[in-house]
Amino acid sequence: MNTLFGRRARILAATTATAGVLLVAGCTSSGSGGSAGKSAAGGVELVKAGQLTTCTHLPYPPFQSEIDGKVQGFDVSMIDLVAKDLGVKQAIVDTPFENFKTGAFLNSGQCDLAAAGMTITAERKKHVDFSDPYFDATQAVLVDKKSGITSLADVKAKGRKLGAQAQTTGEDYAKKEGFDPISFESSDAVLNGLRTGQVQAVVIDYPVVQGWLKDKANADAFKLVGNINTGEQYGFTVKKGNTKLLAAINKAIKDAKADGTYKKLYEQWIGPYNPSVASPAAS
Numbered sequence: 001m002n003t004l005f006g007r008r009a010r011i012l013a014a015t016t017a018t019a020g021v022l023l024v025a026g027c028t029s030s031g032s033g034g035s036a037g038k039s040a041a042g043g044v045e046l047v048k049a050g051q052l053t054t055c056t057h058l059p060y061p062p063f064q065s066e067i068d069g070k071v072q073g074f075d076v077s078m079i080d081l082v083a084k085d086l087g088v089k090q091a092i093v094d095t096p097f098e099n100f101k102t103g104a105f106l107n108s109g110q111c112d113l114a115a116a117g118m119t120i121t122a123e124r125k126k127h128v129d130f131s132d133p134y135f136d137a138t139q140a141v142l143v144d145k146k147s148g149i150t151s152l153a154d155v156k157a158k159g160r161k162l163g164a165q166a167q168t169t170g171e172d173y174a175k176k177e178g179f180d181p182i183s184f185e186s187s188d189a190v191l192n193g194l195r196t197g198q199v200q201a202v203v204i205d206y207p208v209v210q211g212w213l214k215d216k217a218n219a220d221a222f223k224l225v226g227n228i229n230t231g232e233q234y235g236f237t238v239k240k241g242n243t244k245l246l247a248a249i250n251k252a253i254k255d256a257k258a259d260g261t262y263k264k265l266y267e268q269w270i271g272p273y274n275p276s277v278a279s280p281a282a283s
Contacts, residue, residue: 040086044244047109052083052090055111057097060187062211062269063117064092074207074269075115078134079236081252081261082113098167103128106239113238113245117205119169120235129240131249133233139170140206141226147200152177152226155201163199165190169232170203194222201225207270 038049047053056075059065064073071092083090093111100118105111106128119137120130143149147160155162156179164171166183174181182199184190187208193199206227212218238245256262266273 040088042086042244042248044086044248045242046086046088047112048091050088052079052086052088052113053111054079054090054092055095055100055105055114055116056092057100057116057186058094060117060208062207064115074135074265075117075236077265077269078253078256078262079113079115079249081256082249085248085252097165100124100237101127101167103237103239106237106242112242113236113249115236117207117234118237119232121169124237127240128237129242129246130235130237131246132253133235134253135207135234137230137232137234138206139173139203139228139230139232140209140224141201141203141228142194142209142212142222143201143225144194144197145221145223149201150225152201152203152228154225155179160200161198163190163193163202165204168204169230170205173228173230174203191218203228210271 038046040046040052056064058071060073062073063075064071066072076090076092079090093105095105095110097116099105100114100116101124103114106114114128117135117137118124120133124130141152141155143155147158149155149158149160152162154160162174162179162181163184164174164181165187166185171181171183181203182193184193187204190202190204191212194202209224213222213224236249238249253262256265263273
């Protein structure tokens, strides 16, 4: 889902209306191989000829979001590499996040793969096949500076309201810790909830918080009071049994880490690069 995209048009077509909004964007290169019917390089079968269709959930910066009218981010850049290898362009379908748990749009043929900053879990593996891990993630606790909150435990002790994005591992973690978090549909809604005082603290993936705090207004208003290592790793997903596309994704991840592209994209979208993220243990 999150670089290097050209023009993109917002299309609400009858064939994709149930999946959400189809965002068609140009990749870094369409390659010279083209597609024969719905087959791409290496015999990978695609749901739509000439494009690699990616399900995502917008916005979720720095992994995928609209910037200056373009869908951009770390996930987008990584899947662009897959599309380039296959000799096609990437198209993005914006869908509700809960569908990623069940693989609904993969199974129905709406998308070839899903890229949504999604944590690899045993439960999700029952419904979809995950790529190799491509990102190590931690959960962050961000609070309003005026709240006086100094830790996650402090949220409960002071009776303050905690927010999280619905259907995410951040929300799951908060519930396991005994909280009843207010759920927000998107990461933008989480941040807005903090801005408007609906909540005084939030639990969400650390890279998202990193992106928020790059904005001076956010940095002036909020502060990080906790970084929780939950052992989470992100993976891209395909329909169960789609071994050829999965192999193409894994190859693109491996090649990007070997030739320095991963490091370049990581620094562009996430921040300072830690070599350990390039070789995560299997989740």
